[in-house]
Amino acid sequence: MSTLRFHAIKESLNRKPLEIKEFKRRSEAFGANVFNQTSMRQYLTKSALNSITEAIEKGTKIDRVTADHISTGMKEWAVSKGATHYTHWFQPLTGSTAEKHDAFFETIGDGLSIEKFEGSQLVQQEPDASSFPNGGIRNTFEARGYTAWDPSSPAFVYGTTLCIPTVFVAYTGEALDYKTPLLRALQIVDNAAVAVCKYFDKNVKKVNASLGWEQEYFLIDSTLVASRPDIALTGRTLLGHSPAKGQQLDDHYFGTIPNRAMAYMRDLENECMLLGIPVKTRHNEVAPNQFELAPIFEEANLAVDHNSLLMDVMQKVAERHNFSVLLHEKPFAGVNGSGKHNNWSLGTDTGVNLLSPGKTPMSNLQFLTFFINTIKAVLKYEELLRASIASASNDHRLGANEAPPAIISIFIGEQLTKVLEELETVTKGKLSPKEKTDLKLNVVGKIPEILLDNTDRNRTSPFAFTGNKFEFRAVGSIANCANPMTVLNTIVAKQLIDFKVEVDKLIDGKGMKKDDAIFNVLREYIKTSKTILFEGNGYSEDWEKEAKKRGLSNNKTTPKALKVKISESTLELFENLGVMNKVESEARYEIEMEDYVMRIQIESRVIGDIARNHVVPTAVRYQNILIKNVTGLKTIYGDNFKEVAKEQLSLIEQISKHIEAINSLVTQMTEERKTCNTYIDIDKKADGYCNKVKPLFDKIRYNCDKLELLVDDELWPLTKYRELLFTK
Ligand code: ADP
Ligand code: MG
Numbered sequence: 001m002s003t004l005r006f007h008a009i010k011e012s013l014n015r016k017p018l019e020i021k022e023f024k025r026r027s028e029a030f031g032a033n034v035f036n037q038t039s040m041r042q043y044l045t046k047s048a049l050n051s052i053t054e055a056i057e058k059g060t061k062i063d064r065v066t067a068d069h070i071s072t073g074m075k076e077w078a079v080s081k082g083a084t085h086y087t088h089w090f091q092p093l094t095g096s097t098a099e100k101h102d103a104f105f106e107t108i109g110d111g112l113s114i115e116k117f118e119g120s121q122l123v124q125q126e127p128d129a130s131s132f133p134n135g136g137i138r139n140t141f142e143a144r145g146y147t148a149w150d151p152s153s154p155a156f157v158y159g160t161t162l163c164i165p166t167v168f169v170a171y172t173g174e175a176l177d178y179k180t181p182l183l184r185a186l187q188i189v190d191n192a193a194v195a196v197c198k199y200f201d202k203n204v205k206k207v208n209a210s211l212g213w214e215q216e217y218f219l220i221d222s223t224l225v226a227s228r229p230d231i232a233l234t235g236r237t238l239l240g241h242s243p244a245k246g247q248q249l250d251d252h253y254f255g256t257i258p259n260r261a262m263a264y265m266r267d268l269e270n271e272c273m274l275l276g277i278p279v280k281t282r283h284n285e286v287a288p289n290q291f292e293l294a295p296i297f298e299e300a301n302l303a304v305d306h307n308s309l310l311m312d313v314m315q316k317v318a319e320r321h322n323f324s325v326l327l328h329e330k331p332f333a334g335v336n337g338s339g340k341h342n343n344w345s346l347g348t349d350t351g352v353n354l355l356s357p358g359k360t361p362m363s364n365l366q367f368l369t370f371f372i373n374t375i376k377a378v379l380k381y382e383e384l385l386r387a388s389i390a391s392a393s394n395d396h397r398l399g400a401n402e403a404p405p406a407i408i409s410i411f412i413g414e415q416l417t418k419v420l421e422e423l424e425t426v427t428k429g430k431l432s433p434k435e436k437t438d439l440k441l442n443v444v445g446k447i448p449e450i451l452l453d454n455t456d457r458n459r460t461s462p463f464a465f466t467g468n469k470f471e472f473r474a475v476g477s478i479a480n481c482a483n484p485m486t487v488l489n490t491i492v493a494k495q496l497i498d499f500k501v502e503v504d505k506l507i508d509g510k511g512m513k514k515d516d517a518i519f520n521v522l523r524e525y526i527k528t529s530k531t532i533l534f535e536g537n538g539y540s541e542d543w544e545k546e547a548k549k550r551g552l553s554n555n556k557t558t559p560k561a562l563k564v565k566i567s568e569s570t571l572e573l574f575e576n577l578g579v580m581n582k583v584e585s586e587a588r589y590e591i592e593m594e595d596y597v598m599r600i601q602i603e604s605r606v607i608g609d610i611a612r613n614h615v616v617p618t619a620v621r622y623q624n625i626l627i628k629n630v631t632g633l634k635t636i637y638g639d640n641f642k643e644v645a646k647e648q649l650s651l652i653e654q655i656s657k658h659i660e661a662i663n664s665l666v667t668q669m670t671e672e673r674k675t676c677n678t679y680i681d682i683d684k685k686a687d688g689y690c691n692k693v694k695p696l697f698d699k700i701r702y703n704c705d706k707l708e709l710l711v712d713d714e715l716w717p718l719t720k721y722r723e724l725l726f727t728k
Pocket of ligand 2: 214
């Protein structure tokens with residue numbers, strides 16, 4: 001083992017789990033660092049509290065005077081929690097979170113100072129926006145960008161900083177972040193769903209989209225990570241031979257959590273409690289050193305903020321434990337990747353989950369309405385949904401023989417398939433009373449309680465109905481959930497709007513009864529939506545062929561998948577609903593394509609560097625040892641040496657072949673990169689990186705991994721897979 005590797009492994013083996021103090025009761029710690037209802041009641045005047053509550057519930061504006069009251073109360077609370085600074089906390093299009101800290105501290109002359117935080121500082125800030133990606137938005141308009149307070153996501157104290165969730169927009173109002181379009185989409189789906197709910201219950205005034213994410217991640221000792229330039233720079237290994245033992249034995253999934261990892265999780269969960277992130281579940285995942293963390297679901301905007309915050313907190317807590325958190329979708333070849341299932345549903349202010357089959361016939365028709373409309377929306381916009389989760393890192397899962405495939409389909413289970421089949425056969429026009437009763441009763445009878453327990457599932461499906469919610473499983477582990485959530489809620493909103501028009505037409509135009517009209521429209525939807533329903537194995541080749549026949553898209557790479565984002569129909573969809581105008585949509589496309597290019601470019605440089613500067617020199621050193629050995633054998637055995645040194649000679653030759661292959665492939669890759677860099681057009685550039693540069697990674701890796709097997713372990717400089725994955 002090389003000295004570098006030896007020390008890294010020794011260091012990580014010698015680490016002890018940190019002692020973690022538990023709260024007596026988690027419920028008491030929950031939200032302690034959040035400016036929530038409890039702390040607002042304590043620190044705000046009654047009228048300030050009312051106006052903030054109204055802003056949260058109805059989206060009303062908060063006036064200047066009230067903002068001053070709120071900011072003062074918020075500051076007092078934050079200082080009591082040890083905060084010295086405040087920041088507008090936002091999610092620029094980099095995918096991570098951004099913050100710029102300012103002190104509350106202000107001088108007032110005569111050597112005196114006070115703690116101050118004004119309403120205007122709470123409501124709006126102007127961060128130096130020039131270094132955030134903007135996809136040309138700010139070039140065409142104005143350079144300035146503003147952050148503006150989002151009262152619907154509560155402020156929190158993290159460390160010694162009061163963090164205020166904000167949107168980030170250009171001077172002209174165009175969104176420069178992920179949150180703004182999400183908030184708009186949530187508003188649209190609220191309106192559309194409320195309108196449809198009124199068919200069933202006139203009292204419904206608000207519908208919230210909910211999100212419960214499940215975050216998967218790898219936990220690797222930080223010294224081991226530091227010994228791997230590929231992980232350090234790209235978040236994943238670019239080479240490394242698979243270990244003799246991988247996940248074949250499936251002995252990690254739900255197994256005992258190793259002590260150090262357990263200490264990390266408890267520490268992380270404690271932090272989450274204080275920050276009001278309602279984490280609930282933790283367990284080992286399929287791969288060695290892979291874990292999952294899931295919260296209780298929340299309103300989608302808050303859940304997205306919480307996930308973004310969590311990803312940040314995960315890294316910070318990991319530092320204390322000398323761990324690195326790998327959020328990349330595919331850190332290790334040949335080992336399971338990580339995703340972030342997005343569990344999604346719609347719930348009313350009257351407490352009804354619209355995707356819960358429920359117990360009474362009437363609420364079942366409501367369930368069927370939302371269930372079938374979601375299916376139809378996903379069918380119509382499957383390609384857009386696929387695009388919403390496209391990224392260089394997620395390409396390693398989607399379309400690469402890994403869960404789930406790049407083809408979007410929906411799994412609903414046997415029971416609901418039967419229900420739909422039945423519904424499809426109802427009479428066109430007016431339903432007989434018997435039919436109606438039968439149908440409704442059947443629907444109730446056919447959905448067994450067990451389904452609610454999520455036992456009926458197909459792990460290969462990218463979009464599955466799991467009892468009382470849909471689970472979008474194709475989202476990447478490192479992704480910001482805002483992107484897929486914006487698309488999903490927008491397409492469902494659009495579908496619900498169209499549905500209402502159709503139903504009203506039957507009611508008003510044809511004088512049909514409401515229930516008959518709804519059944520009629522739903523029946524037609526079922527007929528046309530079958531193409532998206534698939535219950536079989538999503539990884540099989542047969543499915544690829546079948547999906548093609550059905551006309552479903554299968555965009556395996558990001559550049560291909562993203563194209564639909566700037567198609568006429570997508571641009572119109574977002575523009576007409578007011579979620580994003582053309583400029584905003586096009587900017588996002590550009591940013592995501594740029595991001596793709598940059599990531600592949602960095603990976604290409606890193607793999608080129610490691611292959612040439614680490615692997616080849618090591619192989620040459622080993623080859624020299626062999627040559628010396630052969631020369632020695634020659635002096636002993638004379639002409640007979642070839643017989644005795646057969647193995648060594650063969651090794652020398654194999655090593656030469658791999659070195660030669662690596663050198664020529666790396667040169668070729670560098671040339672391809674240079675060519676791509678001359679392209680101004682982003683589509684051409686991304687296609688070049690995708691189809692010319694990236695395919696060389698595997699070839700280079702193949703030769704490097706072969707050398708790893710040939711070269712003396714003592715010389716090999718890079719920490720090996722078995723050491724990365726099995727050192728505990
Ligand atoms: P797993 O997929 O790991 O087996 P589950 O299917 O039980 O786990 O999913 C759990 C996740 O689903 C949790 O994050 C939970 O909060 C979320 N969830 C449950 N109900 C809803 C809902 N109505 N809306 C959104 N998310 C929900
Ligand atoms: Mg799940």
